[in-house]
Amino acid sequence: MSDGSSFEGTAQSSSGSSSSGSSSSSDATINEHLKTLRRSLKLSVPYTGGVHPVKSDDLVIYYDVKGKKDPRRINLETATETALKELESACEKATFGVDQTDVLDETYRKAGKMDLNKFASRLDVVSSGLLDAITPDLLVGQSVDSDKDLKAEIYKLNVYGPGSFFKAHRDTPRGEDMIGSLVVIFPTDHTGGELTLDHDGQKWTFDAAAKLTEFNSTPSLAYIAFYSDVTHAMEPVLTGYRVTLTYNLFLSERVNKVVVGHRIVPAAEREFEDALRALLARPNFLPKGGLLAYGLSHQYPIPTSVAKGSSRLGHVLQLLKGSDARIRTVSERVGLTTNVKMLYDSAEKDYARKSGYDVIADDILDTEYVYDNADYDMRLRDEIEKMGVIIERSAERTQELKKKAEEKGSYYWVDDEARDPVEGVAVHWVTQITGLNQVASAYMMYGNDASIEHVYGNAAIFVTIPAFSEGLRAQT
Ligand SMILES: O=C(O)CCC(=O)C(=O)O
Ligand SMILES: [Fe+2]
The missing domain is CATH 2.60.120.620 (q2cbj1_9rhob like domain)
Known part of the structure; x- marks a missing residue:
């Protein structure tokens, strides 16, 4: 599992789902660095x-x-x-x-x-x-x-x-x-x-x-x-x-605190760190700051209910393993804050509005007081959008939702009614969201018959990138 040190298991296929991160920038160097981040994460078994x-x-x-x-x-x-x-x-x-x-x-x-x-x-x-x-x-x-x-x-x-x-x-x-x-x-x-x-x-x-x-x-x-x-x-x-x-x-x-001596950094970790530092040094990489986002490659237990005040997702951050843990370790070493958060898309269940937004929430959506109405289901969308920060929907995510709309007859891709445009936080998806850590929140839907509906969110890793001239990027 380590970078070249474990037994020689026979890899029979390596067809892992390809992850096309979104990139609003056409900067070739930035794309190369993002590719390096992706590749080095694939190296742990x-x-x-x-x-x-x-x-x-x-x-x-x-x-x-x-x-x-x-x-x-x-x-x-x-x-x-x-x-x-x-x-x-x-x-x-x-x-x-x-x-x-x-x-x-x-x-x-x-x-x-x-x-x-x-x-x-x-x-x-x-x-x-x-x-x-x-x-x-x-x-x-x-x-x-x-x-x-x-x-x-x-x-x-x-x-x-x-x-x-x-x-x-x-x-x-x-x-x-x-x-x-x-x-x-x-x-x-x-x-x-x-x-x-x-x-x-x-x-x-x-x-x-x-x-x-x-x-x-x-x-x-x-x-x-x-x-x-x-x-x-x-x-x-x-x-x-x-x-x-x-x-x-x-x-x-750990019972005994380790004394950190000189450690040989595994090649994959070094490659990841170098690419991350190189990205931060580029003035046109998230110039106003934003997020680097990673789908999780392992599954974690996410409690569906928890005592008020304690964090369900904070616990997941503590449990990260393999390449997920490496993202956190290296990002924090570089000086960046790393969190596990939920990604929700605020598209309603039966149709996706072109101007729907993806929302990153600090916790699992609490739907206790959410109800939905067959004719008027803005309420759920508002609740989702209130949960956290709205992020720019990448071209890939838009495509994904559009495809979903086309595949599912009852799922429409519709123009939005007049709505103030929202300026979202800029995000680079390094690896795509995976469905491994999906959490459902139930809410009541009142139509001809009342029914229980679910809204799904996916946990992912978000690393906060400061604006180019701020924080650790100011020194470069
Ligand atoms: O014996 C093994 O190699 C695996 C056994 C196993 O999967 C199990 O006991 O759950
Ligand atoms: Fe087993």
Whole structure:
């Protein structure tokens, strides 16, 4: 995941959605710099994995067998097929989560599982150095003096005998600060059981069995850690037994403050920073100030309701990962304020007015007191526009809305009634808005029949750029 330092996962496609940022300027240099920002953000990958040396003792598991008083012991470095079969028989059938309930469906997941109260492992992810091995890659993009750290909590043991598999899914997040999963694969003889990962249009494969065969000189474990929004699947195990421990990964507060020494800045981060500084130095880049906007490339938990006074989006800013975190880290290092905000378009639900506006709001639209009327639905638009700052609608956004109007028969692209023109804040979209962090707000619509309608906003990152002669740009 890091810039060239992790294992060589096989990238199978790189057809990520192209992001054409809007640019009201025709300045070629500015466009080049924006392109560099975009390209460097694409360089981080959402996982890390490899093989990690451990002590032989770390490969021992004690487990309960139903009806037996004493636990069994198995050493997964030397275990025979018979011993592994016994471990498998002591497992329950693994379920998986669908809409908050656990479902058993062996056409989707065929595996044995053991809960925490049924086994004990000698492996300690901290003292073995495993957590240290994955932390820099999963916290990539966070600033070096960030007060964030990674914490792992063991979750379960799985045994995959021949023919076992797990189809494409995402792991159910357990808690708002959970950012990913770590799977540790023991060095038992097996083939198959490759893990395939899928994120943002890119795919990778991690073949733990092949890695373990390659590095079998010392007792070792294979491991793969990935963010919660990565879709993954386990291919069928062909021969032998694949035994794993799964850990939930959380962002936690760092206990010991780091002393920042001299750090080698990853190439992608340096490239991003250089392009950003170059943009700021150009007098015709947002001369009166404005915003650099980025669609989020990861999904975050956004609470739909929250105690008054606390910020839902501020929490997301704390949780940013990978390239999203890098945008914040570098922008703040350069001296720019970074926020996560909501983007709403104030076009009404059935038709887009050519002069509709996009609005950036500091919080999720509160529709508690909004009602709409079939004949007169300015009210919602006014509420949206009151939420925050109006931004210039880019040519791309206008096209997008027009297309939506054309595709949907009931969605009209209409001329606006007389309205004072609004001067919006200038925005450069570096990467396009993604639908990964969409939040719906419900409101009542009164027509012939009252109904509940929804208005959708998308969270995105906004970096405030001062006017050319102001703030940090005054010094250049
Ligand atoms: O064993 C693996 O590699 C992945 C297992 C998995 O996806 C899960 O348990 O949720
Ligand atoms: Fe999973």
